[in-house]
Amino acid sequence: EAQVTQNPRYLITVTGKKLTVTCSQNMNHEYMSWYRQDPGLGLRQIYYSMNVEVTDKGDVPEGYKVSRKEKRNFPLILESPSPNQTSLYFCASSPGLAGGPVEQFFGPGTRLTVL
Amino acid sequence: GNSVTQMEGPVTLSEEAFLTINCTYTATGYPSLFWYVQYPGEGLQLLLKATKADDKGSNKGFEATYRKETTSFHLEKGSVQVSDSAVYFCALAPNTGNQFYFGTGTSLTVIP
Numbered sequence: 054e055a056q057v058t059q060n061p062r063y064l065i066t067v068t069g070k071k072l073t074v075t076c077s078q079n080m081n082h083e084y085m086s087w088y089r090q091d092p093g094l095g096l097r098q099i100y101y102s103m104n105v106e107v108t109d110k111g112d113v114p115e116g117y118k119v120s121r122k123e124k125r126n127f128p129l130i131l132e133s134p135s136p137n138q139t140s141l142y143f144c145a146s147s148p149g150l151a152g153g154p155v156e157q158f159f160g161p162g163t164r165l166t167v168l
Numbered sequence: 169g170n171s172v173t174q175m176e177g178p179v180t181l182s183e184e185a186f187l188t189i190n191c192t193y194t195a196t197g198y199p200s201l202f203w204y205v206q207y208p209g210e211g212l213q214l215l216l217k218a219t220k221a222d223d224k225g226s227n228k229g230f231e232a233t234y235r236k237e238t239t240s241f242h243l244e245k246g247s248v249q250v251s252d253s254a255v256y257f258c259a260l261a262p263n264t265g266n267q268f269y270f271g272t273g274t275s276l277t278v279i280p
Binding site for chain 1: 202210212213217266267268270272
């Protein structure tokens with residue numbers, strides 16, 4: 054089954070404790086992205102990657118890191134989480150943008166709470 | 169810059185009522201436009217899309233027409249069902265650059 058998977062689905066942590074949220078897709082997509090969803094703000098793009106070893110900042114990259122060492126994986130790293138990073142996070146992938154923007158496929162989301 | 173503005177929610181309708189959710193955008197060039205739906209506890213799913221002016225996207229009884237003159241992409245459905253209860257997001261992807269931009273989402277509840 055074609056899908057985007059995220060782990061963990063739920064996470065409660067404390068301020069300053071490094072964490073990683075994993076994202077993996079099995080569709081051989083070139084484009085991957087991370088979003089956070091907050092009430093009244095919709096989805097905001099954190100980082101995206103056009104392909105392996107190519108990553109770029111989205112609109113809200115502060116406090117986050119990403120890496121793209123393999124095509125299928127795109128982990129989101131919070132080196133020192135703070136309470137304002139409490140949010141619902143979505144990973145998404147897309148076949149690529151070379152032929153124009155196409156739909157993104159979303160993972161099920163990760164609910165993060167930072168105390 | 170690029171941005172999407174959606175009508176405020178929440179929206180509550182009776183079954184079989186007509187639905188309109190307004191979406192307007194600001195973009196450079198000629199973006200592609202999307203409607204995504206998010207059912208409770210799930211990720212977003214593409215509902216429909218349009219890639220150029222005057223295109224009409226349609227799926228599951230929902231429709232939206234890309235209106236360049238009014239920079240709008242309003243979502244409509246003639247007769248909603250309880251199963252349509254969800255959050256709906258309007259989004260755009262500029263034809264230059266590699267980012268996607270989403271609206272704030274509109275929550276729809278359909279009551280029997």
